[in-house]
Every structure is written in structure tokens, then in C-alpha cells.
Amino acid sequence: MKHVIMLYFIAAATLFSSCAKQDSEHRLITVKNSLDLPRAFETIEISKSDIQLHTGERFEDFSIQDVATKAILTSQFVDEDQDGTADVLLFQPELNPNSEKQFELVKVDGGVEVDSTVYCYSRFVPERTDDYTWENNKVAFRTYGPVAQKMVEDSLPGGTLSSGIDAWLKKVEYSIIDNWYAKNDKDPGYYHIDHGEGLDNFHVGSSRGVGGSAVKVDTSYYISKNFTDYKTITTGPIRTSFILKYADWDANEKTISEEKHISLDYGNNFSRFEIHVDGTDELSVGLTLHDNKGEITQNVDQGWIAYWESEYFDSELGTAIVAPKGVMTASEYYVTSMKDRSNLYAQLNVDNNKVVYYAGFAWKESKQYPTKASWEKYIQEFSEKLNTPLEVSIQ
Template sequence: MKFSLIQIASFLGILVLFSSFDSENKVSKKIVVENKLHFDRNEVVSIRLNANKSLSEIKDFSALLVKDASGKLVVTQLIDNNLDGTPDELLFKAAVPAKSKVSYTLFTDSKLKTPKSSNTTYARFVPERIDDFAWENDRVAFRTYGPEAQRLVEEGKEGGTLSSGIDLWLKKVNYSIIDSWYAKNVTAPGYYHIEHGEGYDPYHVGSSRGTGGTGIWEKDSLHISKNYTKYRVIAKGPLRTIFELDYAPWSKYGVTETKRISLDLGSNFSKFENKISSSSAIPNYTLGITLHKEKGIVAINTQKGVFRYWEPIDDSFVGEGIVIDPKVVKSALDHRSKAADQSQILVVTAPKNNTLTYYVGFAWTGSAQVQTVQDWDKMLERQAQIIQNPLLVIIK
């Protein structure tokens, strides 16, 4: 039997097609996730796609999937950290009991899709509220303020906010509220300052650091930046939101900052990775937590790198905190002042290689995540242990 050139070419094309499917389906790796701590953990973990040759050669990362030991697909998210168009990490959430190991399988299958998540993380620039930048997950929400809000204040106009502090939004629902609250605030100004059943924003920042803002502590004074000048969204998805905020040079030291902030699903803590540069050596790069009207309880633990405030707000309580590697903490103080917004916990640090990494979080009794200061202390203690003992991920 003779075959035409067209038939031969068609046959070869089919072979190539099936070969590509076969090659794709051969990618299967066992992932072992180990929890060395004494409590159960349910956290987002990362697979570095360029750390394993068989993964880095995959052309279509959207075909990557993860299933648990029972064969159930779990939610995944691809992250392109440098925005070059190629994913760098694959995220999934691992549930690992105390002092245990759990196995997952990483594989490719173009016919299957990662399952949808009922909850998500989220972040965006908010032009309908001047130029806020807000972010949230299923447990907490934060915001800070941009250059237009700063300009309005400096020109003596209404509606602006001059602050590089970090604001907290108290939410009691696990779904996203940012878009809804801002939209309703357009038609009913001040909407999100009133409790409507989902939570509200009673938290005052002003010129304070809010929870986790930065400054330079020198001669009993805290020198601070103005509002962020630029933003970049790196990722937003079911498991992790990442963005960056730039700040113009400030203080006599000409400090410039780029804060890369990330928030994982299920966590009460935003991770800050601050890149810092200056025209001369910075004496005391400092983090702060406002004490508002000083009615709360302060706890400072430099040995563990845990700094806590527990305060009454309206008819409930809010716990705020900073968790940081104690090796980069120089000192900390409970600073009280008669000046407005200047009573604060101040954590003086020694950044390494012009970078400081720390975690900023809170919990509100209205959300039922905590009920007592002891609950909040336990959450902070666990976060400190998590930082020192990340889940160990091994690909086999």
C-alpha cells in the first residue's frame, strides 16, 4: 500500500500530538510537606518552578495541578514575581497535623482544571476614594493612602488624608468586602465607618503608624514618610495577594522605601518586605503600633520578636501586633506622648542588606476569631513560631 505525502504528514502530526500528551502526563512528582511544630497548620506553600528541571521545562504551567493523598484536587495559584510573563511559583494550601508529614502529588493534565475557591485574597487601587490602596483576605482587611490624598491636605482642601500609617478594617465575614464597602461609600459617604452586619472601620490612624507603619526614631522623635507615591499589583488570587508601594525620599537621611506586601488566605498577618535605601546611614529604622487613647494593654517581647496591643474599640476589643525575627530587633519601647497620635509601641530595628521583613496583623472580637487577650497572644505566639519554622516542602 502506498501513502501520499499528505497522509504521511498527517500521520506524523498525530504521532507528535500524542507524544506531547504523553510527555505532559509523565510529569508527576510526590510532594512531602512536614510540620515540625506542636500544633496543626493549614498554610499556603510554594513550589519553585525553576528549582526542578522537569518543572522548569514545562511550557504550559496552567496544566500543573496538585491533588491530596485521597486524590482530591486542591486549589492552586501561579505567581509571576517579576512580571516577566513566566510563572515563578505554584502555590497550594497544605493542611498538616502537628508533628506530621502529609503527601501531595504535583502533576500535569490539560483536561483538568484547578478547582474554584469559595474565598479569596484581594487588593486594588481605589480611585473612587481618592487613591486609597486596600487589601484583604477571608479574615482581615487593610488600607493605606496615596499621593492625591496627600495633595488635598497640603493644599488645604477637603477630603484628603496625610498618612503613611496602615489602617485596619474590621470584617466579620469571610467573603470580599472592599468593592462593596467602597461602592456604598460613594452614595452614602461614611458608609464603612458604620456597622451594617459585615464589620466596619472604626480604627483611627492619623499621623500615627497605625499598625505596622515605619519611621526613624531619633532624639525622642519619630520621623515619618508621607503617602505612597506609586503602586504595583504583582498577584491577586485565591491564595495570595502581592503588591508593592513606593515612597518618595523622606527625612534628612533621604530614605526611600519600596514595601512589598503579601497576604495569604486564612492568615491574620500581612507580610511586609521593605527595601530601604538612603543618602546616609539610618540610625533607627522603626516600626510602630498606635496606642490611640492609651486605654489598652501593651506587651513587648524583644526576645521572641512579638509586640502586642489589646484595646477596646466601641463595644468590642481589637488585638494588633507585629511579629519579626528577634535577631533584627535593637530595642522596643512603650512611648507615651501628649501630642495627638504619637503614643505608640515603637520597635527599633537593624535591617539586613537594606531589607526588613516583618508581619503585621490583628484580630477583632466581633469576628469571633478571638475572644480574649489570651487568644490573641496565642495567635501571635504561633505566628512567631511559624516564621521561625516554615513548613518543609520536599519534591521527590
């Protein structure tokens, strides 16, 4: 028996099939929820190495079936090591409080009809300088590449020098990235105006935006420049993931090497950041304070910080950072006269050159978490589930 650790929370979509072919050997997956909370937004990973395949069997031929209802769940295969074959199968169960369910790996005759709508999507965007942008059905983000950096350094218009994380405030479930960029290309400034789907009015500048990283030395924070290279790992109905590489950068004579592995799952307001870093044993990650008029919440013991702006362009906006238990060691409400450098920071412990955290936001107009109380309730439950993952055993 093995335990597969939950990555983060997702809404599950299910399809029904009467065509599941039962193998002589049943491969049962038991998922147990030990919390007094329903678990409706959680991604389970089944590794290929967890399954004993027989001669002639292909991992990619399997689907996930609910044993009780016979429903075939939406799933996604991911080739994490990019060798041309799938390594991981993702699926999304729904469980009541203090309950468990059984699922089975099955082969389905004729295949399974799935919703082809693109929800979890990311790509490099050379037509808008060189952004990298990602989204799911709840939120969207972007950050900036080397061409945008060089334009600023060469005093050319239209560049952006920032390793901060931008928030695109969408209020529709379908993908908006390609549409917004295409229309902005024809009508510059298009996505800065809400045409019914949301808009990009979130100012990043050199701030940390929503979860950008920094290194603190003494009382000062040091930051990298733009990403230098990228690799898209997967897009699909459940997850999009990619890697951003950065040139080595200086933090008061400390050389910092940094690579960001970022993923975003369906139904989730938080991106997962796995930072591979050399040169420091502590990483700072921040939330921009904009005009410093918002309300801060620092809950280090529970591993999260939040910022709520109740006067954000005639609306309201909440941002947050959440870390697994024991990773967040301190936080700082850092205000400076330097343009865009005021941030609410979380200090995170780097273990074996790696640190994991989650960063995201909620915009009132999306009607997801329209109040500070509802946003912080979501954060609190997210943190509780993160620290009490679903127990998964495979037989």
C-alpha cells in the same frame, strides 16, 4: 533536594479529582512538620526553577495532588517578576504535629473546578481619592496615596496625610472592598457604620496604625508621607500582593528611601511587609495607642509586640507585630503629647537594605480571637511556626 521557606499561614481548601494524569516522571513534593503543633495555615511556594520542565511542558498546566488521598488542592500561580509568565506555584497543606505528607505535580484532564469566590484581593481605589486597599477572608487594610496628601497640603477637605496602615474591621469571609466603597460613594460615611459586615472605625491619622514604619533618631521618630506609586502583583484564592513606592524623606538630615512589598494570604490575620530601605540600619514599626488605655505586651526575645484595647467602641481589638527571630532588637512604649504620634514601637534590624515583618489585628466582633489571651496565643504560635518553617523537598 531543596528547602522552600514558608511565608505565612493559610487555610487549605481541597477539591477531589479522579482525572489526574500521571506523567512517566513523578515530581514528588514532601512537606515535613517538625513541631508539636498542627499546621493548617501555611503557604508553600514552588518556584518554576525548582521544576525540570520537558519540551512542550508548561508550568501553568500543573496542579498539586495529595498522594495519599488523591485530592487536588487549591493552588495559585504568581507572576512575580511581571514578565507575563508564572514564576511561583502556591498551595496550602494541612499537617498533623510531627508528621509529613507527600504531594505530586500532576496534569489534570479537563482542568479543575475551583471555588471562584474572591478572598485575597487588593486594588488601587481612585474613586475614594487614591487609597490602596487589601483584604482576605479574615481582615482588611488600607493606606493612602499622593492625591490625598496634596488635598491636605492645599487645605482641601477630604484628604489624608498619612503613611500609617488602616484596619478595616470586617466580620465576614467574602470580599467587602468593592461593596463598601461603592455604597460609601452613594452614601458618604456608609462604611463607618456596621451594616452587618463590619466597619471602618479605626482611627489612623498620622499614627503608624497597624505596622506603619518610622525611623528613630536620638529620641524622636520620623515618618514618610503618603505612597507615590503602586503596582499590583497578584490577587487570587491564596494570596494578594503589591508594591508601594514612597518619595525619599528626611529623618533629621538622613535621607530615607523606602519601598514596601506587601502580601496577605488566605486565613491569616497578618500582612507580610518586606521593606526595601536605604539610609538607615534600623527601622521602627508601630502600633497606634489611640487613647493610651490599652494593655501592651513587649516580647522582644520571641520577636513580637502586641496591644489590646478592651474598651474599643463597645468592643475589643488587638493589634500586633511579629518579626523573624533575631530581627527585633528592642521595643518602646512611646507616649507623646503630639496628636496621633503615640505608638508601641518595635525596633527592627535592617540587613542588606531589607527587613521583613508581619503586622495584623483581631476584632472581637469577628469572633476570630475575641479575648486578649486567645489573640496572644495565636501570635505566639504564629511566631513559633515562622521560626520553624515547614521543610519542603522536591524530587
